[in-house]
Amino acid sequence: MKLKANTVSRLSPWLLTIFVVICWEIICRGFDIKPFLFPSPSLVWKVGKELADPIMMHALHTLMTTLAGFAIAVVVGALLGMIVGSSPIVYKALYPLMVGFNSIPKVAFVPVLVVWFGIGTIPAIVTAFLISFFPVVVNVAAGLSTLEPELEDVLRSLGASRIDILRKVGIPRSLPYFFASLKVAITLAFVGSVISETVASNLGIGYLMMSASSSMNMPLVFAGLIVIGAMGVITYELFALLERRLTRWAHRGQASAM
Template sequence: MAISKRKKFLVKHASWLLMIVLLVFWEFICRALQVPQFLFPAPTAVLEAGIARWEIISMHALQTLYTTLVGFAIAVAFGLLVGMAVGSSPLVYRALYPMMVGFNSIPKVAFVPVLVVWFGIGTVPAILTAFLISFFPVLVNVATGLSTLEPELEDVLRSMGASKLDILRKVGLPRTMPYFFASLKVAITLAFVGSVISETVASNLGIGYLMMAASSSMDMALVFAGLIVIGAMGVGMYELFALTEKRFTGWANRGSGGVA
């Protein structure tokens, strides 16, 4: 019984325990090897920098969160609509899907200079970069969910008088929900990547800009504080969508030991 309780405790708090171990190891290495702070600051130095400059960090973090969520919302809407078209129509699939794959293969950082020329330095390039890098997972998952609908089921529904729109609305979309919510967890993390990439190149506000400014003055503690803030926001949004997925698609999860 005691072993079972200990195992449940370890499984429940595994991520926190691993994080504590890594932080202690990180601190030990920095102190034992006397690593200069401008090269690799210890966790205590990063914490001090975060507390001392929390107002500045929070201002830039809110800007990054704003651009990420706006770009992500556009990506979800676009990916959902195009994914429905691609997944429900063989003609659209043949015409559009190869083009989307080719577009997704282009590194999104290559679009940032173009966006700067079109929209100038600021928020808009960051939003569009977040959109460009995060819409493809939504598109692919929605299209996959619709295209895996059994032909036999469609035939039965048509024989009962259901139109193609009825099949899409009453069967296709509900069947696609697990794919859709799974894609949201991937897309939101990619949206943060897109925002920060654009902010490091074409912005004067945001965590990406803050990190570039800090690195230019060799303030690595502030750089690592920015990295931790980005990671924390990404984990928070991921967990939010994981909870939403469980709430709306719990019927699709047949086991409790899988990955969220």
């Protein structure tokens, strides 16, 4: 019985996806919706198959751009999160500024980035970085700030320095928070790169979708949306797998309860 439940649990995302696609197809055919308004999945599949090569070229460009911005966000976010989380003074001084900066819509930065760097890949990388580094900072800082003061006092009484406490206890303690933030940040990085590509690029899925929408080629637009969604799901699952492998000790209680 438990094995059957586990099988259903594993297959549930695929079953739900198939159900949604079938309903989508039935609605488009049943109500005779025009393709330039809402194309059916079969038409999206047909167009995607016919234009597979250009779609893959633009998708790879978006993927590389997103990963570049995401990598910078992880490095900067982790370092800044350690600084913020390990110092209450820095936390109080810097956190309101970061919250205010994160509240600004990142699409507003794209025209500025175009003036600074021109149209191309760099604005997309910077936009992906700007939109994805904040979750990393917040989660790393939260992980470090949850370290009990009593534990710090005990470690200091044993001769541990601030660096020792951070390296041997604080950073391992914040790893579950860090890997949880990566799953959020990678999806946001895709949002940032695609936003920039729609405005300031001549490559990428965002550019492809804008070009297709200008000619009312909605099946190609939806094909681009599906490709972006698929890349987001795959990268999310990769980081979820990495989280389970490297922070298994933090989820032992949850695993045993399940």
